[in-house]
Amino acid sequence: MKKSSAVREILFAAVLMLATAISALSPVNAQERRQDRTQDRAGNFDFYVLSLSWSPTFCASDKGARNGQQCGLDKRSRFVVHGLWPQNENGYPDFCRTAESDRVPRDLGEAMFDIMPSMGLVGHQWRKHGSCSGLGQRAYFEKVRQAFQQIEIPADLSRGDRPLSLSADEIEQKFLSANPGMTHRGIAASCEGRQLEEIRICLTKDLAFRDCAEVDRRGCTISQITLPPAR
Template sequence: MNFRSACTSFSAATLALAAFLPTTAPALSQDRTRQDRPGQFDFYVLSLSWSPTFCASQKGDGNDQQCGATRDFRFIVHGLWPQYEKGYPDFCRTDEPDRVPRSVGQSLFDIMPSMGLIGHQWRKHGSCTGLGQREYFAKVREAFGRVRLPTDLSRGETSVTLSADEIEQKFIAANPGMSRRGISASCEGRRLEEIRVCLTKDLQFRDCAEVDADGCRASSITLPPAR
């Protein structure tokens, strides 16, 4: 298992249940010889998905909460993932319930538009943070607010095509303290899939060699319009 497949290699069948989890090709290895324990990790990755890319491949698949005719999401939170310097923990044992109550999840619908996504992110990643459910999702909200979205990218009114470096540079320009070694753009074919930003445990920007090396290698990437 690797960094990408841990968080983005969900099957289409699972996507129908989770309502949002994009896929990418495997790249980095995960060390499964150690036991993952809540709270024992090095930093976070905030994964911001470009919703129009996901929705372009999901027509008719029952993801109306995110991709319905009245929905026009742009960047949304795929997840806030605890990471080791190499690899990541997942599905940690915790005293918290596996199920996330709707009363907790619905407050996140503006940035994580389905209970399937919210529940999966808690079980696989939130459980390893050492935080309770409410604390974890408050951290997700705080992390999302920490990153300024470049206006010309996040507007989503028309299609935009740039190189991965140009997309990353726009985020860096909008976020003082962010470096090119602390952000990675991933793609689905030649469409932007996600922006991954590395953050310390107190949500300061930091470098992350493994995540940075796992970026898109396409010569140009398109952000499809929201509508």
């Protein structure tokens, strides 16, 4: 009996050590690594990231194929707002507690369709990111629109009538040329494979351009990025 008990104790200790090792080795997105989750309180953040998604890349993905509101055969979206994300110098808060409902009213969501073309996108962005802004739903989406409207999107990038292949630096430079005050350290192009996924632009809480070292470091570095055309 004593031998059986000792074996069970050894097996339990081994399982516990294995579980700890697996947990330590699990990949963790650097953007989501936060030491103290109690800091994820609405309004407690340093700046915003405005993420502009290149819709043709998303619509060519499996998720896009299931999203008829954004990617139906009659849709020709180009740059759309992925989100306006409260951000910290390191990492970001998400899914903050708020007195607001998790659900976005349809009338409010549909009013955003010209720049955020699906209820799924609008609702998810509110729950994950907007809830941490310290703003109510309507004020948050007004902020989203204000941020989008103050960005001048380069016309030759947004046409979408043919595929384009450019380096990340060339894409970012086009945005810099069109938006005085924006710097290379305050913008990052991200990729999905070798295609442009989105442009991330860092803004203060008052929506002025600002630098953001962590976001900039995570930008795409491949030599050529393709912008697929709108269908």
